[in-house]
Amino acid sequence: MDPHRGDESANHPAPTIWPVGFAVGIACIFVGLILGTAVLVVGAVVTAIFGFLWVRDVTSGLRAAPTPAEPAAPPIPAHLPEAGEDEVIRYPRSKFLEAVTLGLGGVIGGVVTVPVLGFTVLPPFIKQGHPDIDVGALDDFPENKFVITTFLLDPKQGEVSRRTAYIRNNGLLDGKPSFTILSNRCVHLGCPVQVNGLPLENQKKTETRNGLEVDRIPTAAAAGFGCPCHGGQYDQEGNRIAGPPVRALDRYDFMIDNGRLLLRKTYSVAKVDGEGADARIHKYPLAGPGQHIDGPEAWLYPLQPPR
């Protein structure tokens, strides 16, 4: 075979309309993810039909080409090597050596590679999350006012792990304390959401317990929250009211231990019905910013890494 295949004619495929229809179908699928299942199904059908036609078109040259005739059986050599002759023995040995070299090389390569690959990929998914965080006594949180609370997620990492939560004491619900604890991580793309209201910096309190510094700044009536990066807006319960966010603000689970408020795991919220202590929270496992957790778009994120 000529390795260069250098005939001077250019190697163009024939023009075809099918990819256009295929692309329209794909676009229709994406639109359907937002608008509804019917559009999605139409898009899928269009994509499948045009994809099939396209593939058929592209492969028509291959299928039409005459299949080369089965090569005739090799002519029987005049001299057939007898069993026991040198050639017969030497041939399998070289094959054996080749196989052993490749096989051993593969085994050694695998033994070296697999642990390294594991170390490369696995650590980000193991031992994630944070311990319970003590953010103060119940009395430090006045009723029905948000308190801007900053704390360290992981004291070993230092200031880089400082996070902010907006904590509101809702009073008592069935005789038990109720809190609304919003994460300030915008659920659009993770910027720090700010209080739409006046932080009372002069009433800032800094408390250090067990070497952990917690800052608390009360706010004058906060009219929801806004994100400085791309303009996402949230109401008092963290529901999205404007801008690009795809759901309500994430929240912290909490527990009360000896009169102190502890922040536990973070979870995601599709939306909140009602207000304060009576709010009904549509709760989901924690998802990253920008990821849908309900509706058909949530099908795009069937699996979440362990937290």
Place this chain on the structure above:
Amino acid sequence: MARRKPGRREQLLKLALYPLDWLEERSGLVGGVKYFLFRKVPGDISWGHTLGSAALTAFIVQAVTGVILAFYYKPDPNSAYESIRHITDDLTLGWLVRGMHKWGASVFIILLFLHMGRVFLYGAYKYPRELNWIVGVLILVLGMMEGFFGYLLPWDETAYWATVVGVNLQATGPFVGPFLGDILRGGSEIGPDTLARFYSLHMLVLPGAIAGLIGLHLYLVVRLGVTSPPWSPTAAGRPQPGPPPPARKGLVAPGARGARKR
């Protein structure tokens, strides 16, 4: 006729060339470099054809200044910002080398796009050079990743929040997005591991990959030759005066196709 005694000049020349001859005899490297540098190119190429070399030069500047900056940079959340301030404010000419690296990054990307535009408009991506276009696109993608990973290293507010947004943007990709985000961050939250792995990717993994791809890119340029502009009287596909060139000539000796005299 008796041969003239070699003059002083020739003796000196021989002496000067001796190390090169020694190297050539044992490695063939001198001939190889000559083959690479003194190729035949079409007679009607222009300044547009120098954009690739310009991009290569920009890459080399980035590599050299980056290595020197790594003498002083500390990829740790508690000292990264301070080490960059030290480079810029305290060290002699540190502001210049850091400035070259910072602005050179944009120059590199701009030159890549100009080079790509030239190749596209001249139709130089067509058969048989499609593979070289693909390699070039990979270099462009890796170059942009260099920008993304390098942006975090100053560890100021802009760098931090730009990376937060950038990583979360990756994490919104369907199906694998959430896992990709965690791999990029080195965990579920941005922390010390994020900075260290961005540094490693920025200065070891990606530059190595780009250098390898540049080698492949240049190999294909040398093997396939440089295209004439589409308006050239000797451009490929145009009827040529005189006997048609022998088949394969365009591939093996590309200079012959674009040569002025035909």
